Amino acid sequence: MVTTTGLTSVLLRDFNTTGLFTLMVLMLLGSSVFVSLLPIYVRRLRILRYNRALDTSNAANVSSSQLSSYNSSDCHHSRATGMSPISNHTLQIVAEVDAQSHDSGTGFGRHPHINSDPVVINIANRFNDLSDEQEVAQQSDDLRIARWLEDQALRSLSWIIPTYIVVLLTFGFLAVVWNNSFNSKEASKIRSLFDAQGINPTLAAIFMSISAFSNTGSSPLDENFVPFATSSLVLVSLTVLFLGGNTLFPPILRFIIWGLRTLKRTDDPQKDVYNFLLRYPRRCSTHLFPHMQSLWIIATVLGFNTVDLIAFCALEWKSAALAALPDRSAWIKLMDGLFQSLNTRSSGMNVLTLSTLSPSLLVLYSAMMCIAVYPVYLSRQHTRLTHTDFNQLHLFSTSDLCDPEKHKSTADGADDNRLSTQYKQLLTRDSASLFVLVFLVCTLEMRNTNSDPLNYSVFNIVFEVISAYGNVGLSLGYSCEQWQRASSNSSTSQLADECKNVSYSFSGKWSSGSKLLLICCMILGKHRSLPNDDDSTIS
Known part of the structure; x- marks a missing residue:
């Protein structure tokens, strides 16, 4: 569960309350937002230690209250005298750098990497009339302000993100509970399923909300989310949860910060902190990107899921999978198709039995699971600052605040940070890893492949491995009917009669060696989505 994959080898309804709470904690700890x-928090601790060491060695300490008590008259005074107060210079730069190129108020406006040559010239003029001692003192003041800005930016994120988690989980929980309280036929059927399987409805609502938010895709019900196939409220709320908990989290986080900045007065120092976050997002968070990367993530989500939905409607609109739904209206079919398409790239929840879908659609789903992590990962790699870059910027130096183009050329100009280079490296690594993993699983399951070729087909194994490697959790399951169909002698038929269909993943039928290998596959896939150790937010 901590890898948020969702492939299970046991029935979750067999867990007691303590076991389910343990699984919920693991899912939450492994979610992208929590990670x-x-x-x-680590950077805040390091900055705090750095500031304490600096304050100990520097008698000219400036308190944060002095930093936040600036006003516009001081700024005009600094321009006239060339001797700005300590709280003005960097805050003014963050608030007013190249106002003509400033974004117009959407949060996804022009990237802060803008032409700041006039600012650089202005800053150079600041030091023309200063003595060496005054220049050193002014630079020390600027560095202290930059450190304060970054510390306040991290402090803001440390409460914005937890609040975001609580709000989304509360929304999902209330939506599921409200749906189960209806007097409709669908709600009554769901309540009867909870009673038949001995599941507390409130606990199930909490579990499903956390599962959707963490993109795990598990459900305490044996049927996963199939009973909710006709519940539009649950499908919409779960869609908001798994998109907001993973794929669309970076754009949403940027939009929230923009909204908070808009609510602040011009003379409020916190507005400059939000400006700092919007202009230099990768200085503070692994999941906060510039506007172009945020728009690119939104575009990829829309593009990939549009392709999935079109393929689903073209191949499955009149299929037996949709014909088995209690409500076969066009709206329900479209909702289920959209929900299944959105889940394919991340959460692994299913409202339809995947084994009944057409093979061509399953091939498309396999490809989508494999590249699920690409948009966020490539955006992170493309916008990262390496440890060397930070040494050049002196970590907290205001030089990158004054000259954002220097920051851009350092991060974007390197060959290792080009999208094409990162894509080729990631694709090569994924292809090699998947080939080795599939080969080893097929080798370990050779005996089952010979005796049960339909269930243990190469495609079913490939689908399961890709699902584990992509941390998705979709599975084609195991069917006794296919085993019976493939049996050709009496002894096998007798064994087939003793077979029982199970509601857990296909990998639950694998040997112990294959299961251990699949666990390694999940962990390897989880590390694939994590930032590198030289990422600007880590190093």
Whole structure:
């Protein structure tokens, strides 16, 4: 569960309350949003230690209250005298750098990597009339302000993201509980399923909300989310949860920060902190990107899922899978197709039995699971600052605040950070890893492949391995009917009669060696989506 994959080898309804709570904690700890919090807290701790060491060695200490008590008259005074107060210079730069190129108010406006030559010239003029001692003192003040800005930015993220988690989970929980309280036929059927399987409805609502938010895709019900196939409210709320908990989290986080900045007055120092986050997002978070990368993530989500939905409607609109639904209206078919398409790239929840879908659609789903992590990973790699870059910027130096183009050329100009280079490296690594993993599983399951070729087909194994490697959790399951169909002698038929269909993943039928290998596959896939150790937010 901590890898948020969702492939299960046991029935979750067999877990007691303590076991389910343990699984929920593991899912939450492994979620992308929660993982993004860890570097923020670590950096805040490191900055705090750095500031304490600096304050100890520097008698000219400036308190944060002095930093936040600036006003516009001081700024005009600094321009006239060339001797700005300590709280003005960097805050003014963050608030007013190249106002003509500033974004117009959407949060996804022009990237802060803008032409700042006039600012650089202005800053150079600041030091023309200063003595060496005054220049050193002014630079020390600027560095202290930059450190304060970054510390306040991290402090803001440390409460924005937890609040975001609580709000989304509360929304999902209330939506599921509200749907189960209806007097409709579908709600009554779901309540009867909870009673038949001995599951507490409230606990199930919490579990499903966390599962959707963490993109695990598990459900305490044996049927996964198939009973909710006609519940539009649950499908919409779960869609908001798994998109907001993974794929669309970076754009949503940027939009939230833009909204908070808009609500602040011009003379509020916190507005400059939000400006800092919007202009230099990769200085503070692994999941906060510039506007172009945020738009690119949104475009890829729309593009990939549009392709999935079109393929689903073209191949499955009149299929037996949709014909088996209690409600076969066009709206329900479209909702189920959209929900299944959105889940393919991340969460692994299913409202349809995947084994009944057409092979061509399953091939498309396999490809989507394999590249699920690409948009966010490539955006992170493309916008990262390496440890060397930070040494050049002196970590907290205001030089990158004054000259954002220097920051851009350092990060974007390197060959290792080009999208094409990162894509080729990731694709090569994934192809090699998947080939080795599939080969080893097929070797370990050779006996089952010979005796049960339909269930243990190469495609079924490939689908399961890709699902585990992509941390998705979709599975084609295991069917006794296919085993019976493939049996050709009496002894095999007798064994087939004793077979029982199970509601857990296909990998639950694998040997112990294959299961251990699949666990390694999940862990390897989880590490694939994590930032590198030289990422600007980590190093």
